[in-house]
Amino acid sequence: MAFIDRSLLGLKPLPGTAQTMSGLTGIENPMKIAILQELRMGGATIENVVLLIFDDANLKIDLGKESYQINGIVGYPVFRAFGTVTFEKDGWFEGGEAAKRNAEGAPMYMKLLVPVIECSVEGNELPFSLDTGASGTNLSLRYFDLFKGEIKNWKKGENVTGGSGGQVKRTIYLQPELRLQVGTRTAELKNVSIFHEAVGTDLDELYGNLGQDLVAGFRSFTLDFTKMRFSLGAPAAK
Numbered sequence: 286m287a288f289i290d291r292s293l294l295g296l297k298p299l300p301g302t303a304q305t306m307s308g309l310t311g312i313e314n315p316m317k318i319a320i321l322q323e324l325r326m327g328g329a330t331i332e333n334v335v336l337l338i339f340d341d342a343n344l345k346i347d348l349g350k351e352s353y354q355i356n357g358i359v360g361y362p363v364f365r366a367f368g369t370v371t372f373e374k375d376g377w378f379e380g381g382e383a384a385k386r387n388a389e390g391a392p393m394y395m396k397l398l399v400p401v402i403e404c405s406v407e408g409n410e411l412p413f414s415l416d417t418g419a420s421g422t423n424l425s426l427r428y429f430d431l432f433k434g435e436i437k438n439w440k441k442g443e444n445v446t447g448g449s450g451g452q453v454k455r456t457i458y459l460q461p462e463l464r465l466q467v468g469t470r471t472a473e474l475k476n477v478s479i480f481h482e483a484v485g486t487d488l489d490e491l492y493g494n495l496g497q498d499l500v501a502g503f504r505s506f507t508l509d510f511t512k513m514r515f516s517l518g519a520p521a522a523k
Contacts, residue, residue, distance in 0.1 A: 296321065298338055315340070324363070329380060331366050358418065361398045364508065371507040372417070372500075374521055386507050390468040390516030393508065400508060401491065402515040405466035407432075411492040415515065417506075419496030424460070424479040428492040435460075444478045455480060465499065470517040474498050 298317035321334040344355040364370045367380030378384075392403040400415040409431070423444065439458040458479040465472045475498070483489045500506045505518030 369509045390514035393515040414494045424493035
């Protein structure tokens, strides 16, 4: 499955429309569905790919003074067809046998089409959704309730979450440093947002949503859908 602007491929949508809710914002977006008979990625060809079609405006991310247009998002069913996918820090990715790494990773599950990985925080094994399209990590009300005894070490702030359909502003706490144990690797995240209220999305069911800051300090990361493991590569040079 992928999200895409139909003008790029000359697609003919199937009859009817639907609504989908955008990630952490909870904003609903109208969409149509089409079937792409053939999708080529590098040396691989994937057939009969289901596409979710949005208006360009709903895939334009407004960051205040800046904005950028998303033309397409490759989703789980496409990557699942490769079995294993490794993303490199230089922007490349490998799929299939070439993508497999020896690093011992963290357990990974699927919540519908969203990867969920199990990380250790202060000895607690906790499930987090993984969204590398998100610029940063957001921790949920469940996380707040579990660790609110440390609130004296947190600062108050404001979170602006952008996604398809617009932005949502919320008051939050900021945890100066969060250490996540992911398999054999430890990721150190700075100034992580903590929601102290329910946000009305799937985030409320987990302990947070992990973004690009999780993988930023490593040369690569791998999603192995055959063994259902997520792993981080070697630390990147500072």
